Amino acid sequence: xKNDSKLxxxxxxxxxxxxxxxxxxxxxxxxxxxxxxxxxxxxxxxALTGMRQHTGNWTGKTVECAFGSFSFKxxxxxxxxxxxxxxxxxxxxxxxxxxxAIVNGGDSLVxxxxxxxxxxxxxxxxxxxxxVTSHAVIFFNLSDEAKRCRVFVDPKKMSExxxxxxxxGTAKNKKDxxxxxxxxxxxxxxxxxxxxxxxxxxxxxxxxxxxxxxGMPRYEAAEKVYTAPERFGLEKKETEDGxxxxxxxxxxxxxxxxxxxxxxxxxxxxxxxxxxxxxxxTAYPIMSLLxxxxxxxxxxxxxxxxxxxxxxxxxxxxxxxxxxxxxDCPAFIHSFLVDGVYRVTSWIVSVMLPPMAIFFPLFTxxxxxxxxxxxxxxLDRSFKYCGGCGKQALCMCMGLGCNAVGVTGxxxxxSPRERLIAILTNTMIPCxxxxxxxxxxxxxxxxxxxxxxxxxxxLSAASLFLVLVLSxxxxxxxxxxxxxxxxxxxxxxxxxxxxxxxxxxxxxxxxRSVFDRTVFVLGRAVTAAIPAGAVIWLLSNIxxxxxxxxxxxxxFLDPAGQLMGLDGIILCAFILGLPANETxxxxxxxxxxxxxxxxxxxxxxxxxxxxxxxxxTLTTAVCTIVFSLFHWPCATTLLTVKKExxxxxxxxxxxxxxxxxxxxxxxxxxxxxxxxxxxx
Amino acid sequence: MEKHKDNILKESGGAxxxxxxxxxxxxxxxxxxxxxxxxxxxxxxxxxxxxLLDLGFLEGNAIECIMKSPLxxxxxxxxxxxxxxxxxxxxxxxxxxxxx
Numbered sequence: 001x002k003n004d005s006k007l008x009x010x011x012x013x014x015x016x017x018x019x020x021x022x023x024x025x026x027x028x029x030x031x032x033x034x035x036x037x038x039x040x041x042x043x044x045x046x047a048l049t050g051m052r053q054h055t056g057n058w059t060g061k062t063v064e065c066a067f068g069s070f071s072f073k074x075x076x077x078x079x080x081x082x083x084x085x086x087x088x089x090x091x092x093x094x095x096x097x098x099x100x101a102i103v104n105g106g107d108s109l110v111x112x113x114x115x116x117x118x119x120x121x122x123x124x125x126x127x128x129x130x131x132v133t134s135h136a137v138i139f140f141n142l143s144d145e146a147k148r149c150r151v152f153v154d155p156k157k158m159s160e161x162x163x164x165x166x167x168x169g170t171a172k173n174k175k176d177x178x179x180x181x182x183x184x185x186x187x188x189x190x191x192x193x194x195x196x197x198x199x200x201x202x203x204x205x206x207x208x209x210x211x212x213x214x215g216m217p218r219y220e221a222a223e224k225v226y227t228a229p230e231r232f233g234l235e236k237k238e239t240e241d242g243x244x245x246x247x248x249x250x251x252x253x254x255x256x257x258x259x260x261x262x263x264x265x266x267x268x269x270x271x272x273x274x275x276x277x278x279x280x281x282t283a284y285p286i287m288s289l290l291x292x293x294x295x296x297x298x299x300x301x302x303x304x305x306x307x308x309x310x311x312x313x314x315x316x317x318x319x320x321x322x323x324x325x326x327x328d329c330p331a332f333i334h335s336f337l338v339d340g341v342y343r344v345t346s347w348i349v350s351v352m353l354p355p356m357a358i359f360f361p362l363f364t365x366x367x368x369x370x371x372x373x374x375x376x377x378x379l380d381r382s383f384k385y386c387g388g389c390g391k392q393a394l395c396m397c398m399g400l401g402c403n404a405v406g407v408t409g410x411x412x413x414x415s416p417r418e419r420l421i422a423i424l425t426n427t428m429i430p431c432x433x434x435x436x437x438x439x440x441x442x443x444x445x446x447x448x449x450x451x452x453x454x455x456x457x458x459l460s461a462a463s464l465f466l467v468l469v470l471s472x473x474x475x476x477x478x479x480x481x482x483x484x485x486x487x488x489x490x491x492x493x494x495x496x497x498x499x500x501x502x503x504x505x506x507x508x509x510x511x512r513s514v515f516d517r518t519v520f521v522l523g524r525a526v527t528a529a530i531p532a533g534a535v536i537w538l539l540s541n542i543x544x545x546x547x548x549x550x551x552x553x554x555x556f557l558d559p560a561g562q563l564m565g566l567d568g569i570i571l572c573a574f575i576l577g578l579p580a581n582e583t584x585x586x587x588x589x590x591x592x593x594x595x596x597x598x599x600x601x602x603x604x605x606x607x608x609x610x611x612x613x614x615x616x617t618l619t620t621a622v623c624t625i626v627f628s629l630f631h632w633p634c635a636t637t638l639l640t641v642k643k644e645x646x647x648x649x650x651x652x653x654x655x656x657x658x659x660x661x662x663x664x665x666x667x668x669x670x671x672x673x674x675x676x677x678x679x680x
Numbered sequence: 681m682e683k684h685k686d687n688i689l690k691e692s693g694g695a696x697x698x699x700x701x702x703x704x705x706x707x708x709x710x711x712x713x714x715x716x717x718x719x720x721x722x723x724x725x726x727x728x729x730x731x732l733l734d735l736g737f738l739e740g741n742a743i744e745c746i747m748k749s750p751l752x753x754x755x756x757x758x759x760x761x762x763x764x765x766x767x768x769x770x771x772x773x774x775x776x777x778x779x780x
Contacts, residue, residue: 086731086734086735087730087734089730089734092727118761118762120736120760120761121760121761121762124734240726240729240730241722241729241733244730244733244734245733245738248733248734248736248738248760249738271746274746274747274756275747278747278748278749278750278756279750280750281750283749283750284750373765377749377754377756377765378749378750378751380749380753380754380765380767381749381751381752381753381754382751384767390754491767491769493727493728493731493767493770494754494765494766494767494770495728495731495732495735495764495765495766495770496754496764496765497762497763497764497765498756498763498764498765499763500763
């Protein structure tokens with residue numbers, strides 16, 4: 001199945017996924033999936049590869065690619081989905097990866113995904129790719145959208161002009177996907193002759209032709225001329241502009257011959273939706289209501305599955321317990337394993353999995369629908385004022401689910417300075433793991449009854465929203481402070497595409513998202529929860545003198561705690577909660593009960609009894625909530641910060657910065673409440 | 681008339697030189713919502729310049745201002761079928777004229 005390809009290209013034939021350390025077998029034929037953003041490339045990838053996929057980093061860069069494979073008629077193909085880019089020439093790391101993949105792709109077939117409802121937009125990249133390789137296939141996706149917008153592409157004519165196979169269809173339709181796979185099979189063996197060549201302006205073209213005569217491949221010649229036009233006696237700005245526009249002019253010419261449209265540019269539905277989502281009086285209320293709705297669904301929906309999981313784990317734990325007794329396991333180790341490691345791990349999984357399995361799929365649906373860029377659009381001005389950009393709002397939204405995911409999500413911010421600001425402040429947004437603490441304290445001290453109460457959890461969702469408002473306010477201030485001091489700089493250029501609204505395939509998205517989340521949570525359970533359980537058990541069951549190590553630590557930290565309106569146990573709980581924020585409240589309860597294990601119940605009544613018996617007041621509750629919002633990130637997030645920034649200095653800073661806010665705010669609240677009480 | 685900020689060379693993007701507009705020409709951020717205009721020239725620095733060119737901000741191409749953010753900035757422009765949001769300081773680097 002040897003391919004005598006076309007232009008001589010680089011020989012790097014391996015796709016090495018650093019994070020999973022997988023080297024795709026040489027017997028698989030390789031396909032590169034390319035296209036501009038928002039053409040449904042991921043949908044095509046998912047349709048081709050099904051569940052046989054994973055994400056990973058492109059060699060040496062923090063740019064994520066998806067790797068997968070599929071089989072068709074006994075042939076195996078491996079697919080890599082490179083980031084969507086507008087061109088192969090520009091300067092961001094995504095574009096560098098895309099260019100690298102295609103230039104050094106060796107024998108690989110490039111599957112270029114275009115948008116049938118707007119061919120002009122997506123065809124320019126195709127032309128740039130054809131300059132590098134003729135071993136390509138073009139798939140005009142979103143044919144259903146095109147029909148709705150009354151735009152018609154003639155694939156046969158397009159194929160004649162471009163010299164490569166062109167097919168029209170939609171990734172949502174199984175038949176179209178099968179036709180695509182068939183075409184890929186055929187195209188993988190064939191060589192394309194007479195592929196379209198984009199002509200540059202006269203002066204540039206003559207220089208390139210001269211270099212080609214010397215034996216240089218066209219794309220290499222073009223790159224040389226583009227990067228250093230002066231070397232060839234060309235004027236810099238004119239050449240750069242001319243080369244960029246060449247593709248657009250060629251694209252327009254081609255589309256004139258192959259595309260017919262019946263109506264104006266934009267669909268009515270999209271215009272109306274946009275007017276509502278970004279209107280002066282409707283934008284923010286809609287955002288707030290949507291957020292409250294998501295909170296409500298997450299809180300209400302997670303309640304039952306959480307208790308179900310906990311009961312399930314307890315049952316299994318019971319058997320484990322009996323098993324250890326039967327093999328005469330020493331009491332110390334028995335308790336360590338069952339009461340410590342197993343109990344804490346199962347607690348974390350039961351509390352963590354259901355909310356995440358609800359929150360993230362909802363979020364993904366919003367993203368696929370196209371609403372999220374509108375959020376960035378609405379909030380950009382406020383964030384720009386605070387030294388960031390609108391995309392930071394999206395990272396904060398992801399941080400609501402899990403701060404580690406939020407930090408990774410900061411990659412969408414182009415400017416390194418703004419990205420760092422977003423990363424350092426992300427943990428000030430409460431993640432799913434902190435919701436139980438906030439909601440329980442709200443229930444106990446503010447009479448906000450939880451899900452079981454008559455209002456159906458709506459008040460819970462609303463109180464969470466208020467806490468979030470505080471969070472966002474402080475995040476903005478913290479960002480502004482950073483932009484003023486440590487991370488000074490001018491606002492970067494901001495160009496955000498607002499894609500057309502598209503109905504996502506709800507069922508498939510939900511299933512895929514829930515599956516991803518489950519894998520993530522279980523992974524985290526292993527890496528963070530097991531050590532957490534071990535440490536917590538050891539500290540509360542190893543005695544020095546009369547008191548456990550935990551009690552000693554609490555006594556030591558008590559003065560500092562009192563200053564902040566907290567106490568030693570609370571501070572200890574936050575420190576021990578470093579691996580997972582879900583454990584903070586249980587550790588507090590355990591500390592007060594002087595038990596060696598996490599308590600059985602976390603019912604509102606039980607918590608209320610324990611806390612008030614230990615001197616908790618309204619102030620304590622408020623300070624605890626505030627400190628829960630503004631303290632060091634959890635261990636997973638810290639590791640992610642280190643991975644994203646590559647710097648130990650910034651990782652340490654990311655731990656200290658929010659804590660600084662937490663300490664100051666708590667002290668202020670404490671002093672104010674003492675002053676208040678004194679006066680009255 | 682243009683604020684002196686236009687002359688400050690920014691970290692990325694921003695204007696190359698002071699925007700000199702001929703008669704009948706104006707800058708993009710002045711295009712009102714719902715109105716169209718034709719591109720005359722770009723006064724933007726790299727890498728924003730290349731990004732705008734790739735999207736279709738070429739001489740002679742039509743742009744329509746579709747909507748603006750609730751706080752007034754950024755605005756979204758439709759160019760060659762792509763809806764792209766630009767801040768006013770970046771829109772200010774694009775010179776346009778009325779559609780023919």
